[in-house]
Amino acid sequence: MQITDVLLAPGNGAFFYDDQEAIRSGATQDGFIYVGAPTTPGFDSIRIPASSLSVGLVLSDDSVVWGDMMNVQYSGAGGRDTLFDTNQISKLTSRVVAPRLLDVDASLYLDACAKVFEPFEQERLPLAVEYGVSQALLRAAAHLQRSTMAEVVCAEFDLPLPTCRVPIYCQSGDSREINVDKMILKGVDVLPHGLINSRQKFGTDGQTFMEFVKWVATRTRQIGRPGYHPVLHFDVYGWIGQEIGLEPQSIADYVCKVADTVPDITLNIESPADFGSTQAQIENYAKIVSILDNRGSSARIVVDERCNTLEDIRLFAQAKAAHLVQIKTPDVGSLADTARAVLLCKANKVGAYVGGSCTETDLSAQASVHISVATQADMMLAKPGMGVDEAYSIVGNEQNRLLAMLNRRRTQDENVG
Structure with a gap:
C-alpha cells in the first residue's frame, strides 16, 4: 500500500519550551514567565510556547493518518536536540523525508521506518522528525492491517498480545x-x-x-x-x-x-x-x-x-x-x-x-x-x-x-x- 501524498500542518505543543540552564542558574518567576536573559542556544526568552508540526500521510485509499513532531520541554539541555524550529523542520521534511515516504510500503512498519530514517548527509535526521513520522507510519500500518497500533508492534517484535494495564x-x-x-x-x-x-x-x-x-x-x-x-x-x-x-x-x-x-x-x-x-x-x-x-x-x-x-x-x-x-x-x-x-x-x-x-x-x-x-x-x-x-x-x-x-x-x- 503506497503513500500518495504528505501533508504538513503547524500546531501547538501542550506546554512550553523552557531554558533549563537559565532556570537552574536562578531565574526568578513573575507569574507564569521567567525573568532574565536566556542562556541556552535557540531561546530568545526563558519560556517559549511549545510548537509542533503534524505530518499527515495520504494513503492510496485516500484516508489520512497523522503523527506529531516536537521537542521536549528542556530542549538543548542534557545532550538533547536543540529547540524545535517549525519552519526549519517543515523544510527538511518536505525536501528529504516526503520523497522517501512516497517510496515505502506503509503496511510494513519496521521496514518503512528503517528506509525513511536513513541518515541524510551523514547525519541522523532530527529526532523530532523521527518521532512524528514514526507515529504516522504506525497509524498507517494499523489502518492497512485493520488492527490497533499495539497489535502492529506485537507482530513486528514477536510479542504476545498484552492483557495487563500499564501503571x-x-x-x-x-x-x-x-x-x-x-x-x-x-x-x-x-x-x-x-x-x-x-x-x-x-x-x-x-x-x-x-x-x-x-x-x-x-x-x-x-x-x-x-x-x-x-x-x-x-x-x-x-x-x-x-x-x-x-x-x-x-x-x-x-x-x-x-x-x-x-x-x-x-x-x-x-x-x-x-x-x-x-x-x-x-x-x-x-x-x-x-x-x-x-x-x-x-x-x-x-x-x-x-x-x-x-x-x-x-x-x-x-x-x-x-x-x-x-x-x-x-x-x-x-x-x-x-x-x-x-x-x-x-x-x-x-x-x-x-x-x-x-x-x-x-x-x-x-x-x-x-x-x-x-x-x-x-x-x-x-x-x-x-x-x-x-x-x-x-x-x-x-x-x-x-x-x-x-x-x-x-x-x-x-x-x-
Missing part, C-alpha cells in the same frame, strides 16, 4: 498541592513528579523537598480511598547533586534519608544529579544504585538527563546505572526505538518507564500508549501538558479502549481456534 504516572507542574489532591482523588498509580527544578523548591540541604515528600505521603492517607498505596515519584532535576554535592555516597545518603521519612512506600527519585556527560552519568549512577541496593533501601533511582537515545539507554541498562530508565519518547526518536528500548531494559532487568514531555500532543500521547501496552512497560507518563485531568484522561482512556479491543480480538481468536 500511569502523573506530573504536577508548579501547581503542586492542588494537582496532588487531583491525583489522589483519581487514584493515580504513580505521583506526583513535583517539578523540583530550582533551589527554592529543593531548599537548603534539601529540607524543603523532604517536607514536600512527607506531605504527599500524608495526603495520600488523608484523602485517598482505603487501600490506596501509590508509588511516589519525584523529579529533582539534578538538585541533590547541586545542593549536596556530586559524591555518590553523599547522594545515596540523602536519598536514603528521604526514603526513611516515608517508610513502607516505594520512592522513585528521578535525576538526582547531572554529572556533565553520558559516561560520567553512567559511572556515578551505577555507584549510587549499588549503594542503595546494598543498604536494602526502598528508594529507586530513575535516569533522565544524559540518557536520551536508544544507544544511551543500552549503556545505562547494561551498566545497571538506574533502577528505572525514563524512555523519553521525543528524545529517543522513532517509536520503533522506544519499543526496542523497553525490551532492552527488560532483558537487562532494569525498569522501563515510557515517558515523554508536557510539550507533546494528544496524538503522540495516544501512540505512546500503544507502545507501552504492547511492550508491557513498567509505567507510562500521563501526557501532554502539566494539568492532571487532561493528560490522565487522554492516556488512561486510550489504554482502556485498547485493552477492550485486544480482549475482543483474543476472544475471537479463541473462538476460531
Whole structure:
C-alpha cells in the first residue's frame, strides 16, 4: 500500500519550551514567565510556547493518518536536540523525508521506518522528525492491517498480545498541592513528579523537598480511598547533586534519608544529579544504585538527563546505572526505538518507564500508549501538558479502549481456534 501524498500542518505543543540552564542558574518567576536573559542556544526568552508540526500521510485509499513532531520541554539541555524550529523542520521534511515516504510500503512498519530514517548527509535526521513520522507510519500500518497500533508492534517484535494495564504516572507542574489532591482523588498509580527544578523548591540541604515528600505521603492517607498505596515519584532535576554535592555516597545518603521519612512506600527519585556527560552519568549512577541496593533501601533511582537515545539507554541498562530508565519518547526518536528500548531494559532487568514531555500532543500521547501496552512497560507518563485531568484522561482512556479491543480480538481468536 503506497503513500500518495504528505501533508504538513503547524500546531501547538501542550506546554512550553523552557531554558533549563537559565532556570537552574536562578531565574526568578513573575507569574507564569521567567525573568532574565536566556542562556541556552535557540531561546530568545526563558519560556517559549511549545510548537509542533503534524505530518499527515495520504494513503492510496485516500484516508489520512497523522503523527506529531516536537521537542521536549528542556530542549538543548542534557545532550538533547536543540529547540524545535517549525519552519526549519517543515523544510527538511518536505525536501528529504516526503520523497522517501512516497517510496515505502506503509503496511510494513519496521521496514518503512528503517528506509525513511536513513541518515541524510551523514547525519541522523532530527529526532523530532523521527518521532512524528514514526507515529504516522504506525497509524498507517494499523489502518492497512485493520488492527490497533499495539497489535502492529506485537507482530513486528514477536510479542504476545498484552492483557495487563500499564501503571500511569502523573506530573504536577508548579501547581503542586492542588494537582496532588487531583491525583489522589483519581487514584493515580504513580505521583506526583513535583517539578523540583530550582533551589527554592529543593531548599537548603534539601529540607524543603523532604517536607514536600512527607506531605504527599500524608495526603495520600488523608484523602485517598482505603487501600490506596501509590508509588511516589519525584523529579529533582539534578538538585541533590547541586545542593549536596556530586559524591555518590553523599547522594545515596540523602536519598536514603528521604526514603526513611516515608517508610513502607516505594520512592522513585528521578535525576538526582547531572554529572556533565553520558559516561560520567553512567559511572556515578551505577555507584549510587549499588549503594542503595546494598543498604536494602526502598528508594529507586530513575535516569533522565544524559540518557536520551536508544544507544544511551543500552549503556545505562547494561551498566545497571538506574533502577528505572525514563524512555523519553521525543528524545529517543522513532517509536520503533522506544519499543526496542523497553525490551532492552527488560532483558537487562532494569525498569522501563515510557515517558515523554508536557510539550507533546494528544496524538503522540495516544501512540505512546500503544507502545507501552504492547511492550508491557513498567509505567507510562500521563501526557501532554502539566494539568492532571487532561493528560490522565487522554492516556488512561486510550489504554482502556485498547485493552477492550485486544480482549475482543483474543476472544475471537479463541473462538476460531
